[in-house]
Amino acid sequence: MKAFAALLDRLAYTPSRNDKLKLMADYFASAPDPDRGYALAALTDGLFFRVPFRRIFAEMLETRVDPVLFRLSRDYVGDTAETISLLWPARKDDAPPPRLADVVEAVQAADKSEIPVLLAGWLDRLDATGRWALLKLLTGALRVGVSARLAKTALAQWSGKPLAEIEEVWHGLAPPYAALFAWLAGDAPPPDTAGKAVFRPLMLSHAIEDRELTGITPADFVAEWKWDGIRVQASHHGGEKRLFSRTGDDISGAFPDVVEALPEGVVLDGELLVMRGGEVAPFNDLQQRLNRKTVSASMLKSHPGHIRLYDLLFEGDEDLRGLPFEDRRARLEAWHAEHIPQHTDVSDIIDFTSISELESLWAGARETGIEGLMLKRRDSPYIAGRPKGHWYKWKRAPQMIDAVLMYAQRGSGKRSSYYSDYTFGAWRATKTGEPELVPVGKSYFGFTDEELKQLDSFVRSHTVDSFGPVRQVEPKLVFEVAFDSVHRSARHKSGVAMRFPRIHRIRWDKPAEEADRLETLTGLIVD
Structure with missing residues (x-):
């Protein structure tokens, strides 16, 4: 110890x-x-x-x-x-x-x-x-600035074994990982996970830059819509059916409808969504099912799960990851046409002949409630991690509002001495016509260490009330908040929930009364 x-x-x-x-x-x-x-x-x-x-x-x-x-x-x-x-x-x-x-x-x-x-x-x-x-x-709250991937990278650094090989066997093992350490120390062969429904490391994309976009050759790439769900991997091997998040967490219990539909002998890559009548529901609907160990029959009916498939990694015992994307895509389409599993479909491929055509598609993404575009090389193998030059994501530009700081809470770890977690609100009219602030989001990143010190000082000198570790702050400071989308939410007093809010800029110069109103946010909701 x-x-x-x-x-x-x-x-x-x-x-x-x-x-x-x-x-x-x-x-x-x-x-x-x-x-x-x-x-x-x-x-x-x-x-x-x-x-x-x-x-x-x-x-x-x-x-x-x-x-x-x-x-x-x-x-x-x-x-x-x-x-x-x-x-x-x-x-x-x-x-x-x-x-x-x-x-x-x-x-x-x-x-x-x-x-x-x-x-x-x-x-x-x-x-x-x-x-x-x-x-x-x-x-279970270590909070020492170490992610699971960083710890596995340390294993690779110590042992000399490639990180991709460690990732490949990781999810077939359990603590205290005796077989893993025996292999890493050179005392045993790699653990055998063949034929098991284990997580295979995902291939990830890079955010595309302007110079890279102009270098895209339409003949070498295909495009797909980037859907507003969560990336998942579905596996059915050896009689086991599993649904994994992008980090390898087993979320099968929350989506039995999706898992039970999987045929034997397959590993699939796709986007988990809630679908109603062939239409993708807002991300907030999917959140109602996430992080549940079990799900009720009424929830299964009102929030039906669905996977929009992107890729086929294994078919039977055949590992397809070394094949070009075009070949894997053809195999995926043929497999899906043969089995037609419930709660799945195949993501559409978008052929394009010019960058200007692609830009027009991207510009219209927000109106259709889509996150943006994915660009994939036709000859790209499926490589674990984030290899350069193969897959790109082109997300729609974030939305912005000006919101007023309402509450602040101490952080954890290195930030435990600072008020670093901020709840911010937008104005709305009361029954008497007077404006009031209602919380619309919370964030704890998007600012520098120096700005954190300034914000902490502001919170301490403008506190009007406190509730344990939380301080209510005089409504004087405006944040320019970036976010991906906004959805209706019955769980929040404001009636809205922001997707991935982050502090884009601190508006020390802007009067709080000039911050945005709640109507601005509700007007951005795509139903």
Whole structure:
């Protein structure tokens, strides 16, 4: 546990990507099994404990720390794990700190009633950094600036194995990844995932630049519409049916209608949508089904799932990824015509003869509720990752509104001392005719570190009320907010929900009363 705590601590305070990679690679090289496997699982969100740790922590602290002191300290520090680790009464205990593997396996095997005693014993045997790492591990909220892909890149750096090969076997394995580490260390062959319904790394696109657009040769490329859903991979092998998100998360439980329609022996790439009467529903409708473990019969009927297919990666035992896109596309069309699986169709190919023709199609995308265009080389193989020069995305230009800062909340990790999460609103008229602000979105990125310091200072000097870690701010600061689209939402007071809002510019110069009205947003809704 001591080595894992040191790793997390250094990752949290290391901004450099290359330095983070070296820290992880050194840890994987030196840590024993199965500790390093559980550490890898923690860094890649592969550990999930079905235990209400936050409630358990609160109950344990009641007898050890004054609750008022804890609330004040939590508000100041901005992070629950760090607060508990600092406030936990130190005990002189000669017992060595627990091993990471011992902690994980004990929690997985323990009855819920046994957890508080186990936790208290571990916390007593750890220093402040160890306690912090333990709590981060158990709550699953590491927040040390490491993505799953970065952790796997560190494995590649340490072992010398290509990242694509690691990705290929990754989703057929489970913590503590003994077979994976044996292969990476050169002590065993690669894990065998053939014939299993496992996730295959997706091929991704690059946002096209003007100079690249002018260099496109129509004879070498085809275009497809970029639909406003989520990228998925559907697999049916060995009697297993799975639907994966673009990051490899298994979302089959939320879309049984889609999964059950899959014929045996296929891996498909496509866009997950909600479809009604042959028309693509707004993205907000799809969100109603995402992140659910199960879905009700009424939801299946009112929000029917659908995959618009882009590519065919495996047919039977044949791996098609090395074939040119045109050949895979022909195989996809023939396969779909033979099987006609429910809840699927094939995305249309758009042939074009000139860039000006393509620009006209792109310009009309917003009116049809489409995100933009995809451009794909006809001879492109299916290459995991984001290879240059093969696939391009040409998204429609973002929409903009001016919104007023309403609330601010402390961030996490490196931002735990700053008010960095911002809720902003638009004006609407009340029954008396007076204008009021209603929240329309929330964002925590789109500004520099220096601007963050300025915004934090503004929040502190213009706070009019506070609700725990959240501050209500005097309505004086305007954000220029960029977003992809806006949809109706019964869950929000304003009646709208913005898709992917981000702060484009801070309008220090603009009076708040000149910010946009709610009618501006509702007028942008495409039903």
